[in-house]
Amino acid sequence: MSSLRTVNHLDLEPKNKLDKFFKITRRGSTLGAEIRGGIATFLAMSYIIVLNPLVLSGPDAAGNTLGISAVAASTALLGAVITFLMGLWANHPFGLAAGLGVNALLAITIATTPDLTWPEAMGLVVIAGLVMVVLVLTGFREAVFRAVPDSIKTGIVVGIGLFITLIGLVNAGFVRRLPDSADTTVPVGLGINGELSGWPTLVFVIGFFLTAILVARNVPGAILIGIVGATILANVLEAVFNIGPSVDDAGNVNPEGWSLVAPSMPEWSVPDLSLLGNFSFGAFTSIGSVAASLLVFVILLSVFFDAMGTSVGLAREAGNVDQKSGAIPNLNRVLLVDAIGVSAGGAGSASSTQIFVESGTGIGEGARTGFASIVTGILFLAAMFLTPLIYLVPFEAVAPALVVVGFMMVSQVGQIDWTDMGAALPAFLTFALMPFTYSIANGIGAGMIAYALIRTGQGRAREVHPLLWVVAASFVLYFGMGVFQDMLGISSL
Template identity: 60%
Template sequence: MSEPQKAAAPTSALDRYFKISERGSSIAAEFRGGLAAFFAMSYIVVLNPLVIGLGKDASERTLGIAPVAAVTALVAGVMTILMGVIAKQPFAMAAGLGVNALLASTIATTPNLTWADIMGLVVLAGLIMTVLVLTGFRTAVFEAVPESLKTAIVVGIGFFISFIGLVDSGIIRRMPDAAGTTVPVSLGAGGHLLGWPTLVFLFGLFFTIALFIRNVKGAILWGVLASTALSLILEAVVPSGSVKEAATGWSLNVPSLADMKFTTPNFSLIGSADLFGAFTHIGPLAASLLVFTILLSVFFDAMGVSVGLAAEAGTMKDGKVEDIDKVLLVDAFGSVVGGGASGSANQIFVESATGIGAGARTGFANIVTGVLFLLAIFISPLVTIVPFEAVAPALVVVGFLMIRQAVNIDWTDWGLGIPAFLTIIFMPLSYSIANGIGAGFVAYTFIRLVQGRGKDVHWLMYLVSAVFVIYFGMGIINGWTS
């Protein structure tokens, strides 16, 4: 966990409001953190439209690439700023990849369901979460979790974002299904590291590590900027193209200093969600199960990510995230706004850890990140100039910083050690923070019962564990109801 520097006396109203000096930070550090967080997250403006913008619904309608890109940047900017102003935490928000993939796959496999219908379900899930926050239930669940499991969540997220960095950079790749192998992933392409993009990642990784070792301020941001500069030079001299064209290409966006383009955004998707259309088109039971699935994923993702980020930023007191009620309220509102704009549920982004690693400690960093997202609505190069390979090293390094918390877990107690282990390993391997939390919770309640220590478990842990059992068995339940 990052230890805040000794607090200095506030020098302005801005400083006092965001607690910049109180948390041992500075305006310059917050700017660095905000920039780093934006660079780490900006890919979502390109990727979210590819995930949900092209799929046809029951009416043969697509959301469209340009409209989704516009609302993705808009909602990310607005929600990130709101999180900074209201909760005063450096937790940036954007469309969650887990939820948008769920929406896309559901549209593809569910007859009679439209995009307006499923976005309405996202809004409903957000409204339910808002009620759970306002009644104190969501915070109560948060506080019922044992400290060792909270620490395991931090460590699991560390492994998860490091794994994301390795996958995004192409260092780790999924084995093609046609290979007929039981090995799910491999090193690079065919077991070998190939291409200039890989070189950019390796340069960025070792350069960032060197800066950290030498205690250079803004090591994360300098690493991203240096890697981006190298990627621009390499692509101009020896073009690699996209990974879609060759295994040695860039993972998502090809870096280039294109002419500055000012675009007119298309906001036609805003307000198109149909709150109760799904209940008519696919039936109350199926629609309710979808709301439950969306709700559970977003509910626990936020809990896990906020713990991990707060631990790294040094904004936890007595094992609790500062202003957690406000954090969870804004997060819940992100689903309402994201669904209402048809851009998918907006969540606290785990890549915010990159901004924290670069110095962000307060919500002021969110103002910087949010404004850049709003500018990205109109200026396209802001989100296409930085390739995955330039940001991935920061994720790996920040993941390492979070993983160091593993020493604080009581591994000698099987009732804590096994659940912690399952929490940690499930997150990267299932590519889901919520899955890791669920595995840990279920294991914790089960082992405590076997140990004869059931009374030590908070009743909310039993309730949440039961909910996760239902969640993990959703495939079986859907089979029964179909």
């Protein structure tokens, strides 16, 4: 079900204007599959509307905060607008919203930099996005994509599969970080103190087997049915047992609670859009041009390769790859929409808006075109007014779909030629480091550096594309940022 598919329905006639515009039939999809896929993608990524405000809730160096309700509204609005753009212009089933990697970087590191304010931190994100726009328009970003060896491209698909599997298992509480694990010699463990317990875990287990059985039986809408079924069970259990979240508003911890939000009915709320346009380019004055430029470089490199890796993995999984050339249709548009999303996210104080790996859930449901993104965008708009709408669906109800889709993507590992060490080992590093470092960019960086060096060591340096050397050198700088900061006498970023 998940082996590499290619665009192979080009001879089929469209059924109507909608079909013709989105190429639904030509990509081997149906309107029903697109709708189901769009809903599944939204349900899989809607948690960001709650999580992003929590990540960005801390104060900046001046003690000012962004406001949780304002960040939530901005996150939902920007997710809707940029996802619409992806669907209408690039015609791919990708949902976009605030990226977790960059928002954590902003909250933990950048916004706490002495003399830097939240608007100035968001201004750095805007600049990173504008630089990406230039790189796309000049063809550099697509050229880098084409310079990546096929083995690493396959490694990216596999790595994303492992990554979203880990996200699903952690979100469900099935796998937990220390200190929840009883064995302190490992960084993660099974459940609570090595044991599975709690109603939310049961929801995940039941949801997983329901989804797996439906997928194995090729039932149409299997993934969405699994999510809906697990959601209903979760809401019933919450109503009966009043389980509550793992951490309540008072900070009380309940290890057997729902991982982020407890299922509840949505209520109408007026969105607070006060953060739109609340950014500044004053960082180059307040912390100096060198320090500000380094921060932009860190943001840029992260979002640049996160987007490239995610779009490669998802497009290949969806089969949106040309049979003859292996090219992804409208790739330049995909990359440009993502670049615009980064700047737009910064301009709206929601962090960079990026392609979400959870879009694989909708693809696993059958989504192949941008119409699925339109459906996802509409639901993001609804969530802006009904922000607690996503409280209906706890992490534990969506996690089974992420694990099943992860399996589908990992199955492509067989395409790697394991007899060619120079290609296989870099591919291995690519997919191994994505989940182990919780970063798509880290996996790609390690894989590219390894490919360049190992091929050279084999006496096959000519097989390394010149742009790959540029990328490898950039990642050496990225990974060694702390050393370079010390050399330049700049405080830790």
